Amino acid sequence: MAEIIQFGDFKVNVRERLVQRADDLIALTPKAFDVLAFLAGRPGQLILKAELLAAVWPDVVVSDSTLKRTVSDLRTALGDGQDGVRLIETVPKFGYRFVGGPHTATEEPASETQPVPDVPARKRRVRFRSAKLLAAVAGMALLGVLGAAVWRGKFREPPVRSVAVLPFHMEGPERDEVAEAGIADTLVTQLSQIRNLEVRSIGAVSRYTGPDRDPVRAGRELQTDAVLEGTLHSVSGRWRVNLRLLSSRDGKARWTTSFDERSQDLLSLEDAIAERVYMAISAVVGGEYRRESHRGTMDAEAYRLYLEGRYLFGKRTEEGFGQSVQKFEQSIARDPNYADAHASLAEAILIRSGYGAMAQGSVMARVREEAGKAVALDPGLADPHRVLGLLAENYDYNRRAAESEYRRALEVAPNDAATHDYFGEFLGLTGRFDEAEREMRLAARLDPLSPVVQTDWAKVAMLARNYDVALERTQRVLDLNPAFPNVYTIRELVFAFTGRPEKSLAAQQEGVRLYGLKDHALGFSFVAATAARTWDAARYLAEAEEQQKTGMRWTAGISYARTVAWMNQPDRAIDLIEKTLRTHEAPGIVGLEVEPGWDPLRGHPRFQAAAEGNGCYGAGSGPPCRREDQNRAERRRLVSHASHPGNHALVSRGNRHFHAHEQHPSAPSAL
Missing domain, CATH: 1.25.40.10 (Tetratricopeptide repeat domain)
Incomplete structure (x- = not known):
């Protein structure tokens, strides 16, 4: 395959895995880049779906809908269809054809810059129910940003090994602080499972709220390589998402991006979004991404109650803990299989008990029960293992069990x-x-x-x-x-x-x-x-x-x-x-x-x-x-x-x- 592909004002460097439009660098997920390189390397040819799937996902069984979403993301990133100019044509029931206009393909001399190796895809289909669509979308964008920072080796920018995700800011009169914190919380939780990327906790970033915050100062105080801030604006049934990844060292924008995403029927799309996030993380960051199947909830109201509970829990007051217990209980009443809600309820009860607000004799049995349910529903959650560690240490007086639970929690979320x-x-x-x-x-x-x-x-x-x-x-x-x-x-x-x-x-x-x-x-x-x-x-x-x-x-x-x-x-x-x-x-x-x-x-x-x-x-x-x-x-x-x-x-x-x-x-x- 040619190493340099040019069409219109686009330039695709296959070796460097870079896509440029004029002087701007375009961030793509790894699979979107692979689809572009494969199609653009065969201009005018009809590429069957099966052929494209075999080339881009050789060791993973994925559905046609995955390919469709990847192509859709690619079109959005390239601005396909803007000003009436088409780059990728869909041939219904068969496949796709690249129609990007005047086209040249050349070989580039070898340089000292080495290509970033692809991380092999896992040999099993990955299917998740992520906590929420917006966080997963933001995760995709952030990973694209991190990937762009890695791929821009020729600019000799330092790699991004640590990041702080600041609470999102919703613009307009209908600001929702619960959603702002909730999106960042879920995104932090997801990205924290990448073993070679340090992500600051939601507690560490929660103080940096509001439109007047200084993100670069936040990154320096939190001692991270980069800081991500995002804004959300609801427009005609869609979310307009704006993201900036800034260097904590000099304040330089490592990448900025804006995109729209439908906000309708969020939970029904979670499986598809989580699958894209997984593939992007495992390929772009290049580290081991350990995440067992995570069962969220398909009940929008249960999810909303859970977010409200986390928000109240984050206030770290006796009253807040008591109110969060009620919210988590209401969330579980809506969806008894919501593992995150069970885990958070166990932790909230445990902490609240320290205020003497609950009878100790019955508290620990309740905490153990809720944490056990969370583990049974989702072994990939770290929080219930941490709570069980506290119980083993402080009430069972069982050091071996306590250490085992703490180590298990760190194995899941290092x-x-x-x-x-x-x-x-x-x-x-x-x-x-x-x-x-x-x-x-x-x-x-x-x-x-x-x-x-x-x-x-x-x-x-x-x-x-x-x-x-x-x-x-x-x-x-x-x-x-x-x-x-x-x-x-x-x-x-x-x-x-x-x-x-x-x-x-x-x-x-x-x-x-x-x-x-x-x-x-x-x-x-x-x-x-x-x-x-x-x-x-x-x-x-x-x-x-x-x-x-x-x-x-x-x-x-x-x-x-x-x-x-x-x-x-x-x-x-x-x-x-x-x-x-x-x-x-x-x-x-x-x-x-x-x-x-x-x-x-x-x-x-x-x-x-x-x-x-x-x-x-x-x-x-x-x-x-x-x-x-x-x-x-x-x-x-x-x-x-x-x-x-x-x-x-x-x-x-x-x-x-x-x-x-x-x-x-x-x-x-x-x-």
Whole structure:
């Protein structure tokens, strides 16, 4: 085949896989390019459908409708039919003929630039039901942009290895913030499964909304190679989509494109759109794209309720979580087989439970049930595995199961910052500090502005007793978000365990103010106890007991045990620990072996037995775990010098693992 094909003002470079019109570069999906090259290389000839299918999809069984859509996309990109000029003619029932006018085909001398190899198509038909049409269309456009950036090798532009997809902006009076966030959320989820492309989380980009945002600044702050922004405008029953992919380095437009797409009967077209997205991703990006069959919903109202739930969930407030639970339940009522809704419901219930808004005894069974349904309906979802990991860690006390679920979630979605964060904190609580640092570093790279990730990273440093590092990390959070309450908990504990009780109390009080909580006496009692102010600790503890009678949080038991441990009441504290281990009634127990909050009990035989058994006898976990001797020795070394408050580090807070990525559900104390 000729390497350079020219017709009209178009130039097709087959070797470079470039299509130019005058001085403009046209972005095509890989299959659309292959169709163009095959047809344009045989001008005037009737190319049968079967012949074209065999040439472009040699190892995949696809339907005529796939070919029809690809040709339609190609015509749109080339402007076929504009000004009455036709490029590709359809011969009904037979095939297509290229009629692009004056035509030349030449060979191009070999150059140092190497062609981008095609990624082989999978040897099975891929059929999906994507979350929504608009996100899939936007995904196609973005992938075309990324592909163009890769193919433009001769311009020596750096490759795009990371991207931030900003919330879309709907123009006009009928702006829909739910749809704006929902389109970006689904697109982020889809693209995050490309193994050699980092995509910033929806939480990381959610702050960049509105028409006045600075996308280049956003890309730099998020530390990505490029940033995508898009606008949507509804015109006569169609969506007009405008996209720009901008370089975060210099603000240069790597590509811009505009296209129209019908908005009627969106869900009925999802299979076709998802198939095109899959082929574009696997071929253009060139990385492994692992996505099992994803079952969305064919019910438009169920989908809309799901989007509303995700929007409310993203507010990260107690009220928002409660409202999101209702929306997800309504979505499931419309479509009981909607896996995404089940997964989101499980996570929303779990986080909401940390506010004490639901009875703990029934909550975990409900969370497990919903997450299990999501996994059964769609094994390719990462979110339910992350939730099951939290359950195994915090309620089953089953470390092996927790680690397995976290790793499964990362296998499905390797670029998910939240899972790296959860897993990193889990590793820190079990004394595997090098691995924990690695996971937290990945989480911070994927979501560099997240105050939760930075705060949890500080927690890992404290668990490893690197106090100066922990304070440095908390200061980064304060520099960007001084009203983030979680960070004051970390600072409170750093100061408490390094002999600065006044600063510890000040941090505790600021956290209480920001949380707006009233049941803070237990936290005050712990600060007083670590400062050896036993009388104050006893007074606050008595107040906390009164609060418990009026509905105090169900995490109080294990927090109470920590406080009385520091008040030199070891038997009372260990009784509560043993009760928790038997009943599985509260989180925050997984770190018994390393958390400095338990240091006053280290020499007690009953505590040693509890710490050694913790995490081994999980629900259905079988015989006791056999920890590696190296890990045990390291944990013992770290706690062996904890003989006075200056050697102590962070105490795990009761329901810390249920952090929302803006608000934390538990009180700002050593819970």
